[in-house]
């Protein structure tokens with residue numbers, strides 16, 4: 001049974017947000033957390049346990065953000081907590097090699113066969129920024145192709161939007177990014193192989209790599225068309241261009257070996273993060289040995305980091321990756337996620353609300369549109385106002401969704417069938433409310 005809406009007191013979060021805004025830009029340390037896309041004020045979190053977040057006013061929420069993907073085991077998984085505590089007792093950071101880095105690297109190389117060498121960094125942004133630099137250094141070419149609606153972190157050369165024509169060079173999407181920094185970034189529509197083919201011909205010999213989210217998760221969830229990833233692989237081979245999969249979100253989420261395992265397409269480089277760090281600040285990039293041997297100190301392409309390979313993050317990552325080898329974990333994620341998707345679809349139909357639902361494993365999205373969604377243009381046509389009303393109606397019923405239509409829901413191994421049922425019941429009411 002869902003909790004009646006509007007019972008929630010959020011006074012402490014309101015005060016906390018006011019205090020935060022006095023000392024931090026927008027009161028948050030990452031923009032999406034500020035609820036600007038849905039209105040209202042963020043709930044300040046006191047703790048997480050399993051699939052549940054508790055805010056500082058004592059309100060509980062079933063959590064489908066999971067720290068934006070990392071918490072595939074749920075909050076405070078005892079194996080991860082124990083591993084972090086044990087590592088912390090030995091020291092937080094050394095700035096020197098440890099065997100834990102090698103251990104996690106061996107796990108990555110075994111789990112993702114396209115990765116023969118891997119480098120740990122501290123965020124997904126660092127991973128993609130570094131992978132792009134290595135691709136440019138390895139090929140001696142400057143241009144990068146990325147796709148509208150795909151997000152790879154906030155590195156200058158990737159904060160870019162399509163130029164006047166889709167095939168022209170990118171222009172900055174943020175103040176502070178010099179035009180020259182994005183001039184070598186080409187932005188094309190997602191799921192459009194013809195645009196890639198034409199661009200590679202037009203910029204023959206100038207493109208170092210194609211950087212793509214193999215399953216787009218930053219415009220809501222947009223899966224690749226069946227021929228898309230194989231098509232990118234073929235085009236990269238034909239034009240001697242590197243294929244970089246940004247699997248920061250999909251890595252270890254949609255399959256043990258990520259989207260490249262699910263779709264049987266082998267990239268030349270892969271960016272990883274989120275789940276790999278078990279909730280601690282950590283990410284990675286890696287790929288073919290001949291490419292990664294360009295990375296300093298093995299090769300000339302420079303990349304470094306004070307806290308790279310941090311022992312606590314390594315411990316959390318090893319514990320998380322080991323937990324994902326247990327029998328039946330991906331089957332459980334699939335079962336719970338299918339249960340949720342079916343329930344949400346039924347609730348939307350019952351409420352008479354037009355939605356377009358996408359799901360790949362335990363990543364899912366409900367677009368408020370009466371059309372279909374296959375790229376940024378169609379995702380952008382969604383009714384974000386209605387999503388905002390739905391978001392708050394769910395929040396008031398103790399369901400914590402990402403505060404933006406252009407994000408995903410994540411199901412964890414901590415979500416029980418009962419919590420999924422509670423979510424579906426809340427959605428039935430919230431969708432009726434949002435339909436008004």
Ligand code: KE4
Pocket residue numbers: 030031032033068122123124125126128151152153154213217218246247248249273283407
């Ligand atoms: P970070 O620098 O935020 O660790 O990772 C950047 C990144 C790279 N690649 C992909 C596919 C990503 O999804 C991300 C970050 N994801 C967003 C959520 N969609 C992080 C949330 C936030 O910005 O606060």
